[in-house]
Amino acid sequence: MYLKLSIFSIIIGVLAFLISCDSNPYKQGAILYENFCASCHMEDGVGLEGLIPPLAGADYLKNANLQTTCIIRKGISDTITVNGRQYTDPMAGIPQLSDFEITNIINYINQAWGNDFGYVKLEDVRETLENCR
């Protein structure tokens, strides 16, 4: 009786796990984006005219590739050009995000809003983070 019950609960557990994994591979990245980035870059990634650069369709993000990892952890305070416009306001780093969370955020923004900027791997993110200036 007990054995049957525990086999049954294992099956249910495995099913629930598979369903939750399958539903949206970008779920954690989306939630983290919402919490840590959307207040500035906006929910739809368009930024704020002249003050906050866009991420949606952004040539800078597209070319940054793995350097996005350092921007998220350490911030950025250069004058940068995004889609032909200059931005000078600094962005503070967000040091509490783990390597894993940063990977998920990048993989979310790289494919959100019509972006098609590729996929980054955790091991490459780790290696890049070790060498951030």
Ligand code: HEC
């Ligand atoms: C407090 C506002 C603020 C928050 C929060 C913020 N950013 Fe930024 N971000 C900026 C500003 C301002 C710049 C421009 C920096 C510069 O000019 O040097 C920028 C630049 C960038 C850039 C490079 C330029 C571009 O548009 O491609 C990326 C990528 C980026 N942010 C991603 C993120 C991600 C991902 C998060 C969340 C983890 C985040 N930012 C959170 C304000 C913010």
